[in-house]
Each structure stands twice: as C-alpha cells, then as structure tokens.
Amino acid sequence: MEYPKFTQEHKSLMAKYLTKDVFESLKDKQTENGFTILDVVNSGVQNPDSGIGAYAGDKESYTTFGEFFDPIIKEYHGFTKEDTHQTNLNPDDLQAVNPDPDNEFIVSTRIRVGRNLDKFPLGPAISDTQRKEIQTTVTDALNSLNGEFKGQYYSLDDLSDEDRDTLIKDHFLFKEGDRFLETAGLNRNWPKNRGIFHNTDKTFLVWVNEEDQLRIISMQKGGDIKEVFTRLINAIKHLEKTMAFSFSKHLGYITSCPTNLGTAMRASVHIAVPKLAEDMDRFKEITDKYHLQIRGTDGEHSKSTGGVYDISNKRRLGVTEVQCVQDMYDGVVELIKIEKSL
Structure with a gap:
C-alpha cells in the first residue's frame, strides 16, 4: 500500500490531514468489512477539488482510522474526540410560530x-x-x-x-x-x-x-x-x-x-x-x-x-x-x- 500522490490542486481536509506519518500508522489496518485507509480517501485522491475528500465505509471506520478522521471532524465541526453529541427530537422545545x-x-x-x-x-x-x-x-x-x-x-x-x-x-x-x-x-x-x-x-x-x-x-x-x-x-x-x-x-x-x-x-x-x-x-x-x-x-x-x-x-x-x-x-x-x- 503506497502513500497517495498529491498535487497542488489537492486542497481538501483529507489531503491536509493524511500526512505520511498518519498513513504509515494506518496503512495496515482495516475494519471488519475490509475497509482500508485507501478506500476512505479514494474519492479525495481522485477528485483534487474535493472539500472533505473522505468517506467512512462503516461505523468502525471512525475509530479504526480515528487518527485521520478526528482532526477532520474537529476542523469542520469544531468538535473534539473528547466531546459527546447531544440529541433532542422533541418538537415542543422548538419556538417557531410561522x-x-x-x-x-x-x-x-x-x-x-x-x-x-x-x-x-x-x-x-x-x-x-x-x-x-x-x-x-x-x-x-x-x-x-x-x-x-x-x-x-x-x-x-x-x-x-x-x-x-x-x-x-x-x-x-x-x-x-x-x-x-x-x-x-x-x-x-x-x-x-x-x-x-x-x-x-x-x-x-x-x-x-x-x-x-x-x-x-x-x-x-x-x-x-x-x-x-x-x-x-x-x-x-x-x-x-x-x-x-x-x-x-x-x-x-x-x-x-x-x-x-x-x-x-x-x-x-x-x-x-x-x-x-x-x-x-x-x-x-x-x-x-x-x-x-x-x-x-x-x-x-x-x-x-x-x-x-x-x-x-x-x-x-x-x-x-x-x-x-x-x-x-x-x-x-x-x-x-x-x-x-x-
């Protein structure tokens, strides 16, 4: 598995955070569905004009390749790996008269x-x-x-x-x-x-x-x-x-x-x-x-x-x-x- 070739056109968060060190750390890992770091980044590698350039193949991708995904999530969402997401699906809490x-x-x-x-x-x-x-x-x-x-x-x-x-x-x-x-x-x-x-x-x-x-x-x-x-x-x-x-x-x-x-x-x-x-x-x-x-x-x-x-x-x-x-x-x-x- 070789490190992808990036050009000056590759401006995505994927290209920013997939350093050679991160790639070396992750290149031998795969999820239980056989998804690899090259599968994760293929879209961004093939499309230099991508904004993010990374897709998860399964839930496990976000932990198996956390070293790569965590900084992307932090930059895009302002959300760190220590944070916990909150959910609220109660319409009564929405203040929205037409x-x-x-x-x-x-x-x-x-x-x-x-x-x-x-x-x-x-x-x-x-x-x-x-x-x-x-x-x-x-x-x-x-x-x-x-x-x-x-x-x-x-x-x-x-x-x-x-x-x-x-x-x-x-x-x-x-x-x-x-x-x-x-x-x-x-x-x-x-x-x-x-x-x-x-x-x-x-x-x-x-x-x-x-x-x-x-x-x-x-x-x-x-x-x-x-x-x-x-x-x-x-x-x-x-x-x-x-x-x-x-x-x-x-x-x-x-x-x-x-x-x-x-x-x-x-x-x-x-x-x-x-x-x-x-x-x-x-x-x-x-x-x-x-x-x-x-x-x-x-x-x-x-x-x-x-x-x-x-x-x-x-x-x-x-x-x-x-x-x-x-x-x-x-x-x-x-x-x-x-x-x-x-």
Missing part, C-alpha cells in the same frame, strides 16, 4: 435527516446483497405506515416511464451520484435495490440506498417550519419501532460523509429575498450570524432564480436537532425583517 403566514417570502420548507441501519456497513462498503436486504427491511417498515404517512414505494429497478416523469416533475427522483460519490464507491450496482417512497400528500418522502441508506424528508409549501419538523420526528419514531439506526454517543447518527455526522439534519427553506440579495455581503453577514448556508434555488453549486435562495443550517454535530431548526428559523425571521425594511 414567520410568514401570508406566504410572501417563504416558498417551501424541507427538513431531512440521514440514517443508516445498525449492523450494516455504510454505502461505500456495502454489498449488493446487503443493499437488497436493507431495501426489504425499509420498505416493509414504510409500507406498514398509516394515516398521513401512508403511501407508495417506487423501486428504481422497475419504475414505469409515467412514474419516473411524475417523480422528476415533483423534484423527488434522485439521480445517480456525482463523481465524488462514484469514486467513494456509492454508485456501485446502480440503480439496483434503490428507490423512493412518498405519502399520498407528497409531504413525507424517503430515499432508500442513496448516499445514506435512508434520507427521511418532511416538506410542504409555505413557512410552517414547526409543522414540518413535527411530521419528520413523528415519522422517525414510527420507523424506529422496527429498525435500529447506527448511532454513537460520541458522533451521534453515523453517516458515510463526516459532514453529516451528529444530527445528520438539513433544515431548509426556499425564500425570496431579491432586495437583500443585491447586497450579498449583508446577506452573508446575517446567515453567518445564525450558522446558516446560502445555496441557489436548485441547491449546492446552483444560481438563484427570481431572488429565491435555499437557506439551511450549517451546524450538525455537537448541537441538537431542535437547535439546528431553531438556527434556521431565527435566521429566516431576521431575513424577512430586513427584506421588508428595504
């Missing part, structure tokens, strides 16, 4: 979490047989849901053209992963044993075997953030009755990408702030104050359409789920206040 009851600014609200099943490897190390077993377990749980969660599962293997067109039109259908996920091993056997579930009202959605084994999503038009959060938590509670999710006291919910550790939550709104957007420095000053991220209308690396931006929480590890959503809510209240004043 900040836009007349729907003047908030187009839609969407909150999602990533989850992976305990006792299984993560996506980069999983076999197709294991992925099939996960799909069966998850779809059995989803098909047993009733009330507002009752819906239908669509397997990517056998989607009809009509269903595919409908899911694309609703912005539900996830595509094959990009080159970063490809080189992390997450696109293997595409599209086998992957799919999408949504309820009748299209306010509750689950992606199965995308980057994480489950992406659980609550969404709706308008700005009732608390209602969206409450639906998500209720769905998680239902699913936890039949499935155990991978979790550690130190890192919270375990995900393949270290940026999602902790709550694995992204709480976001699409919000129209065309006047404020003319002064991006001020816009960014507000979002930075509330630990928020600005994206274009269609997400990361996209541009805004009609002054509409995707605003979401930046912090995930070392803060609770309620804090993640509260950050987003408080920031949105401030953005609306400033937009009204301009």
Whole structure:
C-alpha cells in the first residue's frame, strides 16, 4: 500500500490531514468489512477539488482510522474526540410560530435527516446483497405506515416511464451520484435495490440506498417550519419501532460523509429575498450570524432564480436537532425583517 500522490490542486481536509506519518500508522489496518485507509480517501485522491475528500465505509471506520478522521471532524465541526453529541427530537422545545403566514417570502420548507441501519456497513462498503436486504427491511417498515404517512414505494429497478416523469416533475427522483460519490464507491450496482417512497400528500418522502441508506424528508409549501419538523420526528419514531439506526454517543447518527455526522439534519427553506440579495455581503453577514448556508434555488453549486435562495443550517454535530431548526428559523425571521425594511 503506497502513500497517495498529491498535487497542488489537492486542497481538501483529507489531503491536509493524511500526512505520511498518519498513513504509515494506518496503512495496515482495516475494519471488519475490509475497509482500508485507501478506500476512505479514494474519492479525495481522485477528485483534487474535493472539500472533505473522505468517506467512512462503516461505523468502525471512525475509530479504526480515528487518527485521520478526528482532526477532520474537529476542523469542520469544531468538535473534539473528547466531546459527546447531544440529541433532542422533541418538537415542543422548538419556538417557531410561522414567520410568514401570508406566504410572501417563504416558498417551501424541507427538513431531512440521514440514517443508516445498525449492523450494516455504510454505502461505500456495502454489498449488493446487503443493499437488497436493507431495501426489504425499509420498505416493509414504510409500507406498514398509516394515516398521513401512508403511501407508495417506487423501486428504481422497475419504475414505469409515467412514474419516473411524475417523480422528476415533483423534484423527488434522485439521480445517480456525482463523481465524488462514484469514486467513494456509492454508485456501485446502480440503480439496483434503490428507490423512493412518498405519502399520498407528497409531504413525507424517503430515499432508500442513496448516499445514506435512508434520507427521511418532511416538506410542504409555505413557512410552517414547526409543522414540518413535527411530521419528520413523528415519522422517525414510527420507523424506529422496527429498525435500529447506527448511532454513537460520541458522533451521534453515523453517516458515510463526516459532514453529516451528529444530527445528520438539513433544515431548509426556499425564500425570496431579491432586495437583500443585491447586497450579498449583508446577506452573508446575517446567515453567518445564525450558522446558516446560502445555496441557489436548485441547491449546492446552483444560481438563484427570481431572488429565491435555499437557506439551511450549517451546524450538525455537537448541537441538537431542535437547535439546528431553531438556527434556521431565527435566521429566516431576521431575513424577512430586513427584506421588508428595504
């Protein structure tokens, strides 16, 4: 096993922290799933423009290769190996009256979490047989849901053209992963044993075997953030009755990408702030104050359409789920206040 060749273009946290000494210390180790340090860093080695450049193959990766992962997690999350993650899934603790009851600014609200099943490897190390077993377990749980969660599962293997067109039109259908996920091993056997579930009202959605084994999503038009959060938590509670999710006291919910550790939550709104957007420095000053991220209308690396931006929480590890959503809510209240004043 040879030390990877890095160029001046390699600016990722992986390239920063995979020193020759760290590599020598870890090169002979592997997890019980056979995942090695070269597997962990392959995406970042192949893609010099990566931001992080490292993916875990299983829960064990974070301890077996802790000498490498710990400083990355510390720099990205401000979270040390001595810290303990706290979780709070109680919607009653969220202070969030609808900040836009007349729907003047908030187009839609969407909150999602990533989850992976305990006792299984993560996506980069999983076999197709294991992925099939996960799909069966998850779809059995989803098909047993009733009330507002009752819906239908669509397997990517056998989607009809009509269903595919409908899911694309609703912005539900996830595509094959990009080159970063490809080189992390997450696109293997595409599209086998992957799919999408949504309820009748299209306010509750689950992606199965995308980057994480489950992406659980609550969404709706308008700005009732608390209602969206409450639906998500209720769905998680239902699913936890039949499935155990991978979790550690130190890192919270375990995900393949270290940026999602902790709550694995992204709480976001699409919000129209065309006047404020003319002064991006001020816009960014507000979002930075509330630990928020600005994206274009269609997400990361996209541009805004009609002054509409995707605003979401930046912090995930070392803060609770309620804090993640509260950050987003408080920031949105401030953005609306400033937009009204301009």
